Amino acid sequence: MRLTPDPARKALRRVFGYRDFRGRQREIIDHVCAGGDALVLMPTGGGKSLCYQIPALVRPGTAIVVSPLIALMKDQVDALREAGVRAASLDSTRSGEEAAATRRALLAGELDLLYLAPERLLMASTLELLGRAQLALFAIDEAHCVSQWGHDFRPEYLQLAVLAERFPGVPRMALTATADPRTRQEILSRLELEEARVFLSSFDRPNIRYRVTPKRDTRTQLWRFIAQEHPEGAGIVYCLSRKRVEETAAWLREKGRDALPYHAGLAPETRRAHQERFIHEEGVIVVATIAFGMGIDKPDVRFVAHLDLPKSLEAYYQETGRAGRDGQPADAWLAYGLQDVITLRQMVDSSEADEQRKRVERDQLEAMLAFCELTTCRRQALLAHFGETLAQPCGNCDTCLEPVATWDATEPARKALSCIYRTGQRFGIGYVVDVLRGADHERIRRNRHDQVSTYGIGADLPPAAWRSILRQLLARGLVTVDEGGYGSLRLTEAARPLLRGETALHLRRDPSARRSRKSGRPKGETRFTDPGEQALFDTLRRCRRDLAREEGVPPYMVFHDATLEEMVELRPQTLRELGGLSGVGERKLERFGETFLEVLRGDNA
Structure with missing residues (x-):
């Protein structure tokens, strides 16, 4: 039976203090709450965590979150507990007594979310434990770790397909911020999520x-x-x-x-x-x-x-x-x-x-x-x-703020390629530049490269310009580096048309070190143009820092900067007004509300 959207929205506002869902969060949450599998691709900072945290609060049972790092688990568990959510983790940092208490809480239905590393999850004892618990869903975070061609491969992720076999009635969702089309297909295949609905959000981080x-x-x-x-x-x-x-x-x-x-x-x-x-x-x-x-x-x-x-x-x-x-x-x-x-x-x-x-x-x-x-x-x-x-x-x-200048580098590039060839394709960047500029030193004379036709033909350009040309020839694949480990430059087949005069080449003109940069925002960390508003923001940050120290948590777990900025802009004077701000959930309002209102009212001035 499809759940109504009201419980999800209520949890969003009451627990996390947000007025509304962002992007495709609503769509994803409804799908998972109804029991569907999902692959969620959403940029960092886009709100992926809420896509499984809200269903964990709405669906009966405990959500199992697979996460690759203990630090990540600890961070999320601490933040959830600050918001009043019943969250825990089973990892190697837990004492035997703590782990036993967590297992009892799971079986008693007293946890909303349980975080596990894939290695811990795949242990026979853990799979047996989960088989005796009521499970709301599985959330496989950082799912790109399953890709053997990716930048962050974790071999244990390949075994997570066992969840489809052992728990066929429990919805599964894979989440990541980093997956090109090939990696997406690999996630679906290796995690046996071929029938899952794919939710692809924009990868753009405009900020x-x-x-x-x-x-x-x-x-x-x-x-x-x-x-x-x-x-x-x-x-x-x-x-x-x-x-x-x-x-x-x-x-x-x-x-x-x-x-x-x-x-x-x-x-x-x-x-x-x-x-x-x-x-x-x-x-x-x-x-x-x-x-x-x-x-x-x-x-x-x-x-x-x-x-x-x-x-x-x-x-x-x-x-x-x-x-x-x-x-x-x-x-x-x-x-x-x-x-x-x-x-x-x-x-x-x-x-x-x-x-x-x-x-x-x-x-x-x-x-x-x-x-x-x-x-x-x-x-x-x-x-x-x-x-x-x-x-x-x-x-x-x-490149948008300062459009890049280009120049016709056809002839200098040909000179560089010819020099690499005529010195035997056995030397690195510095040596090639020295020959081009006609440097007079013993190594060049010993190799008789002061006799080659390219000796000194590049004296009109400074060393930095030649290094820029060679860098861009490498980037374009006209030059490569030998496999012997000595950094010798070699020509590729792609260089032939340019050497033969069949093509032209335009390259970037590297900006001057003295070139000023246009900026669309004020320098430094100043948030407000009004000095009084900036002073209030700084006072609120100090208040947040002091509370965080008392609680033993990072300052952002009290309130994010965006919430403090909203306090400065709207100046709430009552708990009801403060509770209407984004990021102020019921538990945080109860614990920290009066302290921040004192600052906003100027009671501690």
Whole structure:
């Protein structure tokens, strides 16, 4: 029997404090509440969690949520409990007594949601336990982990098809924010969800501003971005190597920012401590390898910066999606250079993966490189990669805000290709540039490359210009890097038409380091143009921080920034008025309402 929509809307307002559903949430929730299976694709910050949390409160029994990381489970359980929901998890951090109490609560019907890692779920004892409980639904979160061709493969996810066999009457839903068309089909097939209804929401995150810049002096570029745009906000800085993570975090601390390293080489207790500080405190920057992020549900991350090129657009989209989950303006900033391209190509070629896997990884890297070298709207290209069309340029990426200049690079490109060929396709970037510019040093003389026809023919261009040309030739596939690990440049078949004079080539003109950036929003973390409103917002944030410390939870679990902004704009004076704001549920109103009203009334002035 199909349930009426009233219980779902009531739970949305009473528990979570939201006035209405967003996007396709209503449609998804009705379908699952009625017992249907679903594949839900929704961007980070789009409200995926509500799509199974509301049915968990409406349907009889307990919802089982499969989540890949303990940190993610803990974060969601804590937030649900703050909202008055009966939620728990079974994981390795629980004592035997705590685990036993959770199992008893499950069998007694005293839990709305139970979170499990896939490894725990697949244990025979867990499957037997679930077989004795009344189950509302299964929600498989981060479902892209099932894809063997994806960026975040988890082999244990492949075994979750057992749920269809063991619990055929329980609705199942798979949820993810990161899945191209191939990965979507793989999710449906491997989880035996072929009959499930697919709910595909827009992948667009319009609040995120995408920016890609060629590397010059990376640290200076990063600091200029952080100091000008996010002098106080929380952020994540991604690096490829552990050494660079440590060095960058130390350097940011020297510059006065609270920056913490995070990578797999740190002791587990150190990683946990740094993650807890990032979640619970404001304005902390984590410098990390890609090992950091999936378990983070922090809504007020104001920027994500990449100091090295991501391996794929899927990885880039997921990592940048950790910014601005609250819907407020956020930045995705990426600096990449020629060495990034060479390093990643070498990593692919030298890996022990089979040739099919290497071909997929090369294709993914090609798409990432093409994105970096775009002269058109980045958001349109990013969405197109996921099968979505954006009719008009977004107006909120660097190529829209500062249209990219191009130039006819046909002749310089031919010179570069010829130089690579005439020096034997055995040398790296620096050497090729030296020959083009006619450098006079012993290595060139020893190799007799001061006698080749391309020696000195590029003296009219500075080294940075030649590196830009070579970088873009690599990105376009006219040049590749050898598989020997030495970074030698080699020509591809795609270079032949250009060398023969059959085609022309236009390349990006890299922006000047001094070029100013247009900005459509005020610098820094200021939210209001009126000083009085900004002062009230800052006071409300301090109030929130103090309450969060007392409760032992992150500040956003008290109220999101968006709720505080609404308090400033509407100035509620009674509990009834405060309860009408978005994000103020009954339990939070009861626990925190009077404290915030005192601030709004000026009682503590």
